[in-house]
Amino acid sequence: MKKTIFFIIILAVATNFGYSQIVYSLNSLSSVPSSRYTLAENTNHSLHLSIFIESDATLNGFKTTLDGGHELIWDLTAFNKNEWINLKHDFTTTNELINPVFNIEIIDDNTSGTGFGTFFIDDIKIYDNSLLSIPDIENEVSMAPNPVENVLTLTNIPVNSEMKLYNVLGTEFMVKKVDNGNRVNLEMSGLSSGVYILKILDDNRIFTRKIIKK
Structure with a gap:
């Protein structure tokens, strides 16, 4: 699939x-x-x-x-x-x-x-469209603030999923396993200003969101 x-x-x-x-x-x-x-x-x-x-x-x-x-x-x-x-x-x-x-x-x-x-x-x-649950992830996941200056807070991330952060050129900055999806904090204060892509991988599903770093 x-x-x-x-x-x-x-x-x-x-x-x-x-x-x-x-x-x-x-x-x-x-x-x-x-x-x-x-x-x-x-x-x-x-x-x-x-x-x-x-x-x-x-x-x-x-x-x-x-x-x-x-x-x-x-x-x-x-x-x-x-x-x-x-x-x-x-x-x-x-x-x-x-x-x-x-x-x-x-x-x-x-x-x-x-x-x-x-x-x-x-x-x-x-x-x-055979993966009908994909849009549900987008509706469930909460992310704030965006644009972000220091810490990005995410909630309702699938447990045991994996998060990866890239810039728009595809350079990987972070890989993080999610043990508790109720609240996950990403420290972004050390990153340069610009646009980043956050991917959340959960089994055969991928949730992707654009993040703007101030």
């Missing part, structure tokens, strides 16, 4: 009539633990992401693909601007995808993509 896959970024996408049909590619790197992933063939998955549409944007939509296939159309017209919105699409893999290239493309037609402005994409996650 494949693990849940997460790759977390923040991407600013901007276009206008002169620069439509732009493709932004996210390449998985087999040497970077926070990036590499495999999707099994003939398996149901769901792609989750967050978007923020600036108030002056007239963009209507974009599409995403994995290795040039599994095209998903994302319609922006139904959502409010100036606030983060969580979106989801389901898809089924037709073949195994190993470290695939994830593309984001502005759609160049009059009904679903042409326009001006900027929108942001963050927290891109791919779930294996």
Whole structure:
């Protein structure tokens, strides 16, 4: 059974009539633990992401693909601007995808993509839908404060799970076994300011969260 896959970024996408049909590619790197992933063939998955549409944007939509296939159309017209919105699409893999290239493309037609402005994409996650308990971990785990300056406190972590902390380049800073999930404190005062990725591994489940260190 494949693990849940997460790759977390923040991407600013901007276009206008002169620069439509732009493709932004996210390449998985087999040497970077926070990036590499495999999707099994003939398996149901769901792609989750967050978007923020600036108030002056007239963009209507974009599409995403994995290795040039599994095209998903994302319609922006139904959502409010100036606030983060969580979106989801389901898809089924037709073949195994190993470290695939994830593309984001502005759609160049009059009904679903042409326009001006900027929108942001963050927290891109791919779930294996056969692992139905994965979203439950996200709902249960509590983490504060974030952004953090000194100590990050987590609660409701699965007992006997393992926590790993990476920077966005995949460098591992910490590995910690969880004996008591009611309250776990992570000392982060010695780390440089920036974005870190926390992974919690529990059997065949992986929970991933982005942490901002002040």
